[in-house]
Amino acid sequence: MGGRDTDIVLLDENGIRCDGRKVNETRKVTIKAGVLKNANGSAYIEFGDNKILVGVYGPRDVHPKHMSDTDTGILRCRYHMAPFSVGERKNPAPSRREVEISKVIKEALEPAVMLKEFPRTAVDVYMEVLQADGGTRCAALTGASVALADAGIPMRDLVAGCAAGKAADAVILDVNNEEDQAGQADLPIGYMPNLKKITLLQLDGVLTPEEYKQCIEIGIDGCNQVYEIQKKALQDKFFGSGEKQ
């Protein structure tokens, strides 16, 4: 990914990015927990212009039966983009990219969820991207972990997601769609802030070892910022009104 030719100025001389952010600034993130009545747990997340709805079911019976595991519960994730989530209509059938993202999100959540307590069951996470603007996998991961906590699935920690990357030869935090298309690298990170462990790390593009280190550093910093918002979403839902006992 050498960066495509575009007219967009990714970074101006004052160090301001194409959407007005500084290099180490995330987009505005808002999360609301418990938005769906029929799911056991749910969350709605806006990560800049990304809008994602997450529903969690379970623990529940596994169908097909052969997938069930007698030692532990299993986690199943589906990341899906709505046909209207992007400029040109997206075919609603699962694409190669969606299958991949479902898999990496599942693997990013697995270290956090404690499914040993529910053998022979499944926990299903459905992530529906309503509007996409770059960095949906991090946003979906962030929303999914709030929805899992809302469903009451035991977790070692929440997982927060935020990408770092490189555009116009500068290391930047939270890559948006333009920077992803025309930039030089994109490094999504999933991070458990209390355990201080990375659960998702992908890299698209080329970074020098120094740039990579910087990306990890600011990426984790971004995840910590996202974590505070996740925390607030759960607190608002469960402890928002009324006095403490």
Add this chain to the structure above:
Amino acid sequence: MSGERKRHVIPGEVITSGSYRAEQNTIQVGDNIVSTIVGLSDVHDGSVRVIPLTGGYLPKDDDLVIGKISSHSSLSWTADINSCYVGMLPASDVFGRDYSSSSDDMTAKLAKGDLIAARIVNADMTRDPLITISGRELGKIDSGELVKISPNKVPRLIGKRGSMIQMIESSTNSQVTIGQNGLLVVSSEDPNGLLKAIQAIELIEEQAHVANLTDQVNEMLESKSE
């Protein structure tokens, strides 16, 4: 309660550190005791636990549950006990040891859709929990209104040493059978009492997180008694 007061916690949040026992819904990470669930932390006598505010029902030995018969095979019934596992009620539990699948008609005793008050005999998670309906206050439920609440709010409904539920029962002249799985059967001779008891239960379900709930429920029960 000794030590710290209850605190709101979310998964991953450190409750305390030092030499405490990590009990329900907590794990030990290094020196810290960490919550695994959204709930209220409770540090008590050197042990730490979290009272959950969300989540489904997990069968525990000796729990009284209310179930609905969903199907039967030639040897057992299965009952929906509002959990991710179904309750297994062996036919020998009802017919006795000399049960024979050829001579005894299982549907004559319990048919699909029947409600039962049952006790969990064995919930070791390796197979579906075993339940029994032989015992005091157990068996088929013939009358009453079924009410469903969140299983996490059952302790709140019962109150300290049963204070809350006793108050509801006595002031509405009704009987409430509480299943730990969040299913309740309310029965009363008096239709008004029945309605009021259900309203009181719904109020508790909505307001479970509020302090001095007992006063509020009492007020509600008295206000409409004229």
